[in-house]
Amino acid sequence: MASPLVSKYPQCLSYIRRMTGSLRDVFQVPSHQQTRGKKRLVKVSTVKVHLLQNVPGYGRRGAVIPVTTGMMRNIWYPKKMAEYVTNDKLQQLGVKKDTTIERDSTFRSNTERKLDKEKEKYERTVAAAESAVASIEPESSIPIELGLLSxxxxxxxxxxxxxxxxxxxxxxxxxxEAPQKRVSPSVRFNSVISAAAAEVKEAQKPExxxxxxxxxxxxxxxxxxxxxxxxxxxxxxxxxxxxxxxxxxxxxxxxxxxxxxxxxxxxxxxxxxxxxxxxxxxxxx
Missing domain, CATH: 3.10.430 (Ribosomal Protein L9; domain 2)
Known part of the structure; x- marks a missing residue:
């Protein structure tokens, strides 16, 4: 026999959920619902470097520019394209510690500048040729008649x-080669008369x-x-x-x-x- 105390507790799960929810609102218990905030941008770490050679898109030789640590560590430093800059080195170069340094993205190598000049020269030549052709009056074309023959x-x-x-x-x-046909049943198949008659009959047929x-x-x-x-x-x-x-x-x-x-x-x-x-x-x- 079940205990009378057990029957006093609620047996429905939905009722239990409603009761716990109302108690949470009364006592202002924070819910376990997860809230998402704004995504934080990943901060790219950079380092100040001293260029040892001209780098198109970054700057000239001797410039101090910021560059990502990965590029400096994996590419520029092994190839001796740049060197790390300390505070003492910045003072030697006459660059203040708090000075904002940016790379020169407009810098291009001499080869690239030469190619740009040649491209501009070619475009000017083409434009001049097109204008010269447009100025020439087209000659009256002579119509050629290629009518069908009667x-x-x-x-x-x-x-x-x-x-x-x-x-x-x-x-x-x-x-x-077809076998010879018998002319008459009374004549032997290989007789001379049968062969002669067959030759006459074949001669009458056109070849x-x-x-x-x-x-x-x-x-x-x-x-x-x-x-x-x-x-x-x-x-x-x-x-x-x-x-x-x-x-x-x-x-x-x-x-x-x-x-x-x-x-x-x-x-x-x-x-x-x-x-x-x-x-x-x-x-x-």
Whole structure:
């Protein structure tokens, strides 16, 4: 059985917090809340030094300037660029102890000053040249007319420049040796009559040799453009693969895939007539 004294104490935590808060306000007990103040700037420690040589951005040789202790300890003193200054040294140099010393940030070396002078001289030269160019009156330019040729003029140029025959070379496809076919079931396969009949039948068929790749109107147009490029007026002719067609019906649209001789027609847009040329697809060795 629980003691009757235990039940008199509060059992709720929120109630305990409210009671302790009210007691803290009555007795003015400071809370444990942390308050932040202003950030304090870190004070950089400096030391007065006596320059033993000219240091651009700091001062001339013999000047007394303040510099950070780290720079003096790690750079200037090991390289004998400056030396530490004591109170006795300040008196020898005629510098009072309480005198405010600052570095000469405008000091620059002779090399830097020479470069600045050369830069200013170059800028003056450029400005003078620009003003001289601006003062010159531009001459009246002669307009150059590069109009397109008429279809009739272009066809005349093609008629004069394009040769009658155009040669193309492709690698032929080697036909595989097919077995002889029997002429009649009653005749032996290797008989003389069967061979003679086969030769007659093969002689009646036209020989067609295929090629690797093809010769298309694009190839022909590229060949014609190379020919026209060698002439002053031919360069101005506008020719495309659509202006070239095969006279005969070919196995491939706008191209051939076998050795032989083929006729083509060249007709530009809005041209009244076409010119006919011959292309020869030869076997490449």
């Amino acid at each position: 279809p009739e003029r272009s066809m005349t140029i093609l008629e004069n420049l394009v040769p009658p025959n155009l040669d193309f070379y492709r690698v032929p496809v080697t036909p595989s 067609v040799t295929g090629i690797y790749g093809s010769v298309t109107t694009t190839d022909i147009a590229a060949n014609l453009k190379a020919i026209l490029a060698e002439d002053e007026d031919g360069v101005r002719v506008v020719l495309s693969p659509e202006d070239i067609t095969f006279v005969e019906e070919t196995s491939r649209k706008n191209g051939v895939k076998r050795l032989g001789i083929f006729d083509i027609e060249i007709r530009l847009d809005d041209a009244p007539d076409a010119i006919r040329r011959t292309i020869r697809v030869n076997a490449q060795d």
